[in-house]
Amino acid sequence: MxxxxxxxxxxxxxxxxxxxxxxxxxxxxxxxxxxxxxxxxxxxxxxxxxxxxxxxxxxxxxxxxxxxxxxxxxxxTPWLLAVYGILYVVSLAPIEDLADTYPVETLASALAILAFFVWFFVETWLRAGTPGPNRFGPPPVETPVASM
Incomplete structure (x- = not known):
């Protein structure tokens, strides 16, 4: 723990x-x-x-x-969290008026934001870490979880 x-x-x-x-x-x-x-x-x-x-x-x-x-x-780089935060805030913007005026650009922007979110999820949740040391230090030490 x-x-x-x-x-x-x-x-x-x-x-x-x-x-x-x-x-x-x-x-x-x-x-x-x-x-x-x-x-x-x-x-x-x-x-x-x-x-x-x-x-x-x-x-x-x-x-x-x-x-x-x-x-x-x-x-x-952990600065990807800043990119994620900025895109998250942008994704909350009301886009109804923009979608009427610029439908292709609005759809392309929404799909690009969605693609980044999917990539971020796969990168943090599903992929294994880099083997061995990397530029941020040694690999994490796994602590065994006590069985219940």
Whole structure:
């Protein structure tokens, strides 16, 4: 089990199984917190609901940190996270007016963004890390998971 400091450290390389485990744990924790916040908000406890979702921010920082480490394991620059973030924000823009005026360009842009997201997913979730040391350091040390 990584220490709290290790979870927030983006420098070491992170293997695919460790990355998937940590991201899925963070996503599960966020889902539970959102459900709790919705239930508390439904009971009329608005402050408690806001407090229940506050830990999602550290969970998101863990995901960003682990993703940077995962990109390092693939011998990719962590600056790809900035590209991902910019494209994510751009993908949220309302494009209805643009689609009417520039349909081909809008479709091409949407497909290019989708292609980057698919590539990013394959790169971080599905592909193995570079074997041996790379420009970001030695390979990650696999820690055995205790059986239950």
């Amino acid at each position: 990584p220490t709290l400091k290790a979870l927030f450290d983006p420098r070491p390389r992170v293997s695919a199984p460790v990355y998937r485990r940590d991201v899925l744990r963070a996503a599960l924790a966020a889902a539970v917190l959102i459900c709790l916040a919705v239930w508390l908000g439904g009971q009329g406890w608005r402050s408690a609901a806001i407090g229940a979702v506050a830990p999602i921010v550290p969970a998101a920082l863990v995901v960003l940190s682990r993703t940077a480490g995962r990109l390092r394991d693939r011998d990719r």
